[in-house]
Amino acid sequence: xxxxxxxxxxxxxxxxxxxxxxxxxxxxxxxxxxxxxxxxxxxxxxxxxxxxxxxxxxxxxxxxxxxxxxxxxxxxxxxxxxxxxxxxxxxxxxxxxxxxxxxxxxxxxxxxxxxxxxxxxxxxxxxxxxxxxxxxxxxxxxxxxxxxxxxxxxxxxxxxxxxxxxxxxxxxxxxxxxxxxxxxxxxxxxxxxxxxxxxxxxxxxxxxxxxxxxxxxxxxxxxxxxxxxxxxxxxxxxxxxxxxxxxxxxxxxxxxxxxxxxxxxxxxxxxxxxxxxxxxxxxxxxxxxxxxxxxxxxxxxxxxxxxxxxxxxxxxxxxxxxxxxxxxxxxxxxxxxxxxxxxxxxxxxxxxxxxxxxxxxxxxxxxxxxxxxxxxxxxxxxxxxxxxxxxxxxxxxxxxxxxxxxxxxxxxxxxxxxxxxxxxxxxxxxxxxxxxxxxxxxxxxxxxxxxxxxxxxxxxxxxxxxxxxxxxxxxxxxxxxxxxxxxxxxxxxxxxxxxxxxxxxxxxxxxxxxxxxxxxxxxxx
Numbered sequence: 001x002x003x004x005x006x007x008x009x010x011x012x013x014x015x016x017x018x019x020x021x022x023x024x025x026x027x028x029x030x031x032x033x034x035x036x037x038x039x040x041x042x043x044x045x046x047x048x049x050x051x052x053x054x055x056x057x058x059x060x061x062x063x064x065x066x067x068x069x070x071x072x073x074x075x076x077x078x079x080x081x082x083x084x085x086x087x088x089x090x091x092x093x094x095x096x097x098x099x100x101x102x103x104x105x106x107x108x109x110x111x112x113x114x115x116x117x118x119x120x121x122x123x124x125x126x127x128x129x130x131x132x133x134x135x136x137x138x139x140x141x142x143x144x145x146x147x148x149x150x151x152x153x154x155x156x157x158x159x160x161x162x163x164x165x166x167x168x169x170x171x172x173x174x175x176x177x178x179x180x181x182x183x184x185x186x187x188x189x190x191x192x193x194x195x196x197x198x199x200x201x202x203x204x205x206x207x208x209x210x211x212x213x214x215x216x217x218x219x220x221x222x223x224x225x226x227x228x229x230x231x232x233x234x235x236x237x238x239x240x241x242x243x244x245x246x247x248x249x250x251x252x253x254x255x256x257x258x259x260x261x262x263x264x265x266x267x268x269x270x271x272x273x274x275x276x277x278x279x280x281x282x283x284x285x286x287x288x289x290x291x292x293x294x295x296x297x298x299x300x301x302x303x304x305x306x307x308x309x310x311x312x313x314x315x316x317x318x319x320x321x322x323x324x325x326x327x328x329x330x331x332x333x334x335x336x337x338x339x340x341x342x343x344x345x346x347x348x349x350x351x352x353x354x355x356x357x358x359x360x361x362x363x364x365x366x367x368x369x370x371x372x373x374x375x376x377x378x379x380x381x382x383x384x385x386x387x388x389x390x391x392x393x394x395x396x397x398x399x400x401x402x403x404x405x406x407x408x409x410x411x412x413x414x415x416x417x418x419x420x421x422x423x424x425x426x427x428x429x430x431x432x433x434x435x436x437x438x439x440x441x442x443x444x445x446x447x448x449x450x451x452x453x454x455x456x457x458x459x460x461x462x463x464x465x466x467x468x469x470x471x472x473x474x475x476x477x478x479x480x481x482x483x484x485x486x487x488x489x490x491x492x493x494x495x496x497x498x499x500x501x502x503x504x505x506x507x508x509x510x511x512x513x514x515x516x517x518x519x520x521x522x523x524x525x
Contacts, residue, residue: 037135040148046132047155050162051223053125054290055302055397067124075125076290076397077301078118079469082173082507087471087481088337088488089462091360091369093330104363105493106482106500109508110525116510122170126180129163132156133182157213161225164206165233165399171199171244172473173507178517193519197245200237207234217263222280222291229288231259232400239408240477250417257409258419260287265402271348271435274401275375277324277385277394287400294391304392305331306467307375314366317354324377324384325393333369335360337488338466341459345440348463350374363490372467403432403464411457426452432464454478476505 036042054075058066084090085103095101102108108115136156141149170177177199178191194202207230217226237244238253268274268285279286292303311328312318320328334351336359342349351370360368377385377393385394406428413425430447437445447456458478462471472481480486482504487497503524514520 033131033135037140040141040144040152043132043136043152043155047158047224050125050128050132050159051290052297053121053128055292055299056297057299057301067120073114073117073121074299074301075118075121076299076303077305078114078121079169080301080306080467081114082118083469083472084467085332086491086504087475088335088491089466089471091333091335091363091490093332093364093366095364098331104490106491106504107493108504110511110514110522115507116512118507119170119174119510119513122166123178125166126163126170129159129166130180130182130184132159133163153213154215157210158225160206160210161214161230161233164203164230167199167203168233168237171196171203172240174509175244175506176523177509178513178520190517190519193517193521200241200244203237204234207237217265217283217287222283223289225288226263228260228263228265229400231256231263232287232405235260235405235408236400239412240473243477248415250412250415251419252417253412254409254417254419257405257412260402260405261409265405267402267431267435269435272350272374272376273380274398275395276379277377278380279396279398281380282398285402286396286398287402287405289396289398291396292393294386294388294394298391300392302392303375303395303397304388305329306397307377307393307395308388310372310375312366312371315355315371318352318371321384323373323375324379324386325388327389330366333366334372334466335369335489338462339370341462343444345444346436346463347438348374348436360489361495374467398468404461404468404470406432407457407461407464410452411454411461414452414454414457422449422452429457429460432460436463481505 036046053066057074081100081103085092085100086106090104092098092100092104095104099113102112103114133156136152136159141152144152175196176193179194179199179202180189180191184191210230211227214225214227214230217228220226235253235256238249238256241247241249241252265287266284268282273279274282274285280289280291290302291297292299307323308325308327308329309331310333311320311323311325311330313328313330315328318328320326333356339349339351339358350373352373353370355367356370357368358370362368375395377388377395379385386392409420410425410429413420413422426447426449429452430445433445433447434441458474458480461474465471475481475486478486482500482502484499487499489495489497491497492500501524506524508522508525509520514522
């Protein structure tokens with residue numbers, strides 16, 4: 001059992017319900033805000049709910065859903081599918097049954113269920129944060145002791161971080177979106193449409209504003225966001241700024257990567273341990289994670305979806321117990337282009353190949369494409385961490401880790417940003433390569449300056465970060481997601497791949513919200 005503040009979820013008396021028509025409304029509760037926020041200790045319990053909104057679907061293991069309109073999927077299951085299913089990193093098995101046909105072939109519209117579920121999950125989390133912040137102002141908390149007020153100010157900064165992260169996901173996937181904060185009225189208020197540039201500026205200002213009130217990594221409980229999480233989110237925002245606003249911010253990206261590095265993080269020596277059921281112990285490299293606990297934050301999405309989904313339910317060769325799962329779901333494999341990026345000595349090439357073809361004659365044939373062995377539900381000792389049929393897996397999802405920061409800095413240097421040097425950037429990337437290649441690093445893994453290009457870094461990001469929810473964003477930043485400059489099998493619905501309309505760089509606002517909010521519209525759908 002993981003010892004994190006998520007256990008407080010059981011102490012939280014709030015029962016959050018539907019929040020789908022007006023994105024600014026207060027989540028319905030069985031008790032009033034006046035009751036809940038009458039005690040200082042309740043603020044932490046509600047904060048736990050904000051964090052847990054990324055990995056759970058409701059207040060109970062198999063019921064009491066947060067969203068009535070949601071199809072039962074949690075935030076991270078939606079996020080994984082929208083960031084990975086249409087890229088070279090995932091080949092889905094149940095195209096029709098799991099309703100990922102259009103995500104896979106880059107052919108969705110404003111009625112797609114996954115596009116809608118992700119949108120409403122994002123704004124549900126934003127609504128929770130807004131309601132928390134409405135009740136956490138200086139006037140509201142003045143009745144508590146000085147020590148309690150100091151704690152709540154930290155919680156308040158974390159709520160603003162969580163909201164900024166959700167808004168970042170909305171920006172990255174939907175671009176021009178409704179905008180609402182705790183300062184707006186609840187009930188019948190119709191949020192305005194903010195442009196991508198306005199959302200970018202808001203996220204940037206929020207993350208900078210909360211710096212003094214976030215705790216550092218040595219003084220905060222596991223599962224909560226330290227200062228470095230805000231720095232890492234700013235770095236990711238700046239890395240993609242040209243996509244969002246038309247203006248590059250590579251120097252700013254380097255600045256905040258350096259701030260993360262200065263916090264004292266170090267690389268974990270064993271890459272595999274970053275993705276097992278004891279990865280909550282990897283706080284040397286993992287900056288911020290979504291805890292998934294088979295007792296306290298049971299999730300059938302998030303990492304349960306990733307781990308069980310990557311184990312075959314038809315193979316004569318692959319054994320579920322080798323990954324700490326009770327049975328495989330056979331949900332997806334990886335398309336052949338990504339394994340082709342790895343050399344034989346690269347220890348990050350964690351693929352199950354027996355009985356599998358590398359490339360895909362048929363995308364939904366389980367024997368086509370390798371299964372990914374990167375994620376497991378095994379402890380450091382190799383034991384099964386939980387009964388996955390009863391409670392899902394026990395493996396946390398790393399949202400930010402030092403390896404990604406190294407690669408963001410390196411790309412920003414290569415793209416002309418200042419604040420670091422090519423030599424330093426190359427050293428950071430080679431540190432990742434040294435971990436990956438081990439004793440073969442000197443002969444097979446070292447990257448020379450002549451090889452150190454933007455395209456190399458894109459490939460290195462795939463090798464280091466595959467199935468961590470960044471591939472779609474990376475391919476868009478490089479102009480490769482919808483264009484013919486990079487084709488992979490079944491891109492656009494054809495075996496050899498094809499370019500698709502550039503509108504698919506952005507997901508549409510769901511039809512249901514276009515109807516509810518006359519301020520919203522989609523340019524190309």
